[in-house]
Amino acid sequence: MILSGTMIAVLLAMGLTLLRALRGPTVFDRILAVNAFGTATVLFICVHGFLAGRPDFLDLALVYALMNFIGTIAVLKYLHHPDLGSADDAPAEAVQMLDGGPGSGGAP
């Protein structure tokens, strides 16, 4: 009964978070909401594993937690660098190409 109540609370939190992800005015609101939704998903999988008497679901929860973090960081980096392979210490001509300089469009 305790676990069922916890699961209802997690589902309620997931619904509210999803509403913010749909309504969010800026893209950072949506990223934050998706990150919080991923956290609630991890908790949902954990509670479901205990509720069903199968704690092997914790492996899935661990993988979801890892992928949630990596996905958030990847999207945040993609917002600032249009190329995911770029770095802050890239050569100057590469930065010019990213900014739409005279060399943009061609293969390096």
Add this chain to the structure above:
Amino acid sequence: MSPVMVLVGVLLGFGSLFLVTGAVGLLRFPDVYTRLHAAGVGDTLGAGLILAGLLVIPTFGDHGWVVELAAGHGWHGAEHGVVTSFKLVSILFFMWVSGTTACHALAKSAHLAGVVPWRGVDGGTEE
């Protein structure tokens, strides 16, 4: 009602409370930065208390409580207790580390992108 069951109930209840509170704050706060604060409550306290409550079950629970919880769905009890506890502790540790790091990266990214913080009802960006 055993003391272990009471402890599990208290931890899971407060964790659910903090998780729903964080979600409501995420929905109702006026700004990205204030919403980061609300989501941080749900990510650290809510997830931490819920995972701690789940951690009590295989670590300190007696065998009867565990079998009663599983209700005959094939829980093997004691031989899986240590492995389950280790998985829960690793999820808890990684969620705390990655949650704070993602929160910092999100705040820095929003600041670099020029999102202006909310200055109050009359002075700043309205929702």
